[in-house]
Amino acid sequence: MFTSVSDHARPLGHDLILKSIHSEQDIDRLAAFNAHIHDERLLPMTQGLIRLHPNSRPEYWLFVEEVSTGRIISSLCLIPWHWRYEEVVLHAGEMGIVGTLAEYRHRGLIRALVARFKELLHEGQFDLSMIEGIPYFYRQFGYEYALPLEAQWRLQLHCIPPASEADKSYRFRPATEADIPDLMRLYEESTRDLGIAMVRTAPIWAYLVNHVSHTANLHETWMVEDASGALEGWFATDQMGFGEGLIVAESAQFKIEAAGAVLRELKRMALERGKPDIRLNLPEDHLLLQLARQWHAHDQGTYAWQIHLPDVGRLLTRIAPVLERRIAHSPFAGLTQTFTLNLYREAYNLHWQNGKLRQVESIGFSEEGAVRIPPLLFAPLLLGYRSLDELRHFAPDVSVWGEAKLLVKTLFPQMTSFLYTQY
Numbered sequence: 001m002f003t004s005v006s007d008h009a010r011p012l013g014h015d016l017i018l019k020s021i022h023s024e025q026d027i028d029r030l031a032a033f034n035a036h037i038h039d040e041r042l043l044p045m046t047q048g049l050i051r052l053h054p055n056s057r058p059e060y061w062l063f064v065e066e067v068s069t070g071r072i073i074s075s076l077c078l079i080p081w082h083w084r085y086e087e088v089v090l091h092a093g094e095m096g097i098v099g100t101l102a103e104y105r106h107r108g109l110i111r112a113l114v115a116r117f118k119e120l121l122h123e124g125q126f127d128l129s130m131i132e133g134i135p136y137f138y139r140q141f142g143y144e145y146a147l148p149l150e151a152q153w154r155l156q157l158h159c160i161p162p163a164s165e166a167d168k169s170y171r172f173r174p175a176t177e178a179d180i181p182d183l184m185r186l187y188e189e190s191t192r193d194l195g196i197a198m199v200r201t202a203p204i205w206a207y208l209v210n211h212v213s214h215t216a217n218l219h220e221t222w223m224v225e226d227a228s229g230a231l232e233g234w235f236a237t238d239q240m241g242f243g244e245g246l247i248v249a250e251s252a253q254f255k256i257e258a259a260g261a262v263l264r265e266l267k268r269m270a271l272e273r274g275k276p277d278i279r280l281n282l283p284e285d286h287l288l289l290q291l292a293r294q295w296h297a298h299d300q301g302t303y304a305w306q307i308h309l310p311d312v313g314r315l316l317t318r319i320a321p322v323l324e325r326r327i328a329h330s331p332f333a334g335l336t337q338t339f340t341l342n343l344y345r346e347a348y349n350l351h352w353q354n355g356k357l358r359q360v361e362s363i364g365f366s367e368e369g370a371v372r373i374p375p376l377l378f379a380p381l382l383l384g385y386r387s388l389d390e391l392r393h394f395a396p397d398v399s400v401w402g403e404a405k406l407l408v409k410t411l412f413p414q415m416t417s418f419l420y421t422q423y
Contacts, residue, residue, distance in 0.1 A: 056079070060078035061077045073109070074109040074113060075099060077097050080094075083199065090318060095133070122310060127314070132149060152281075155263070167260070180209065183221070193285075194416060195384050208423075222234060224252070235251040237266075245279040248280045316350065335354075336353050337352055
């Protein structure tokens with residue numbers, strides 16, 4: 001249940017004030033505003049996220065209000081996540097549900113809200129921030145495309161082979177709260193090979209299982225059992241989202257026989273719901289997607305999360321165990337040197353001693369360093385979304401020379417990553 005906190009209030013002039021929610025009435029007003037700006041399903045989603053989601057905090061829900069009328073005219077929120085970056089857990093803050101009334105656009109209100117949002121990132125020591133966001137707009141606030149989002153693999157229903165005798169040994173049922181321990185285990189098994197994945201706790205699983213109507217796209221979780229009742233895995237579908245097809249939002253890494261049965265069950269569900277095809281929103285190397293490709297699934301492209309790095313030095317220090325392991329398994333084992341990473345506006349000295357990253361030191365603006373990378377392009381490199389060679393191919397101001405090139409490739413290799421939802 002919502003608990004009142006010490007709320008934020010900042011006058012903006014011109015009869016406007018920037019605030020955070022501090023009452024039950026604020027929640028319902030903000031939910032109604034989001035539904036008006038975006039879509040009616042944002043009404044229960046906003047209410048559920050604020051009142052029920054384990055990671056939500058009232059002070060993270062921001063809006064601009066017209067003082068004389070009490071009308072909300074612009075808003076956004078900060079939704080905390082936890083990511084696993086290989087063996088290190090990172091604290092991420094999503095910027096979500098951004099919107100402004102049409103007659104108040106182009107007045108800098110989102111800029112004012114983002115300024116407060118970034119203060120919250122700093123106060124909460126968030127390691128990074130992300131947004132699903134519209135194209136291009138968020139680059140002005142320091143965001144760059146750096147992780148896959150909303151894969152668009154389409155599988156036509158007529159391409160799925162008829163049911164086999166083996167399919168009869170599988171059963172499908174909605175998940176319940178009693179399934180959460182098994183779901184947690186299966187999720188860990190299915191995401192362990194991803195370089196970056198969301199950390200999904202028991203409370204988040206409970207939110208997804210128990211509060212379907214409050215999730216972004218009416219998220220449904222299904223358990224898959226064999227004839228004896230033994231658990232084979234799970235998959236989830238979204239009732240709403242991009243495109244007209246049945247959306248597979250996540251899935252266990254099934255064995256091949258079970259994977260075929262799951263795709264045929266998805267075909268049955270799609271026909272029952274009047275869906276023209278199946279959209280697989282899954283990591284590139286997922287077995288379900290590999291099988292669908294054999295049945296002529298076609299790729300219509302993948303969007304991307306836009307990522308902002310609030311404090312590069314702190315983030316590099318946080319992921320030091322990963323960087324040290326990569327060095328230890330490379331020709332640079334035992335590295336002892338000071339390596340300068342120059343992001344043009346700010347440079348960092350990485351002090352290595354005997355293969356350990358002893359200190360990350362900001363040296364401010366500098367013209368030193370064999371590695372120079374535009375600040376926005378460091379996120380896709382660090383998160384393994386783009387290789388150094390890919391960045392250099394389209395951005396001539398990515399400048400790396402000498403043995404530093406091999407060192408950068410060692411520290412920041414490409415990775416297969418994917419973020420399943422938490423709401």
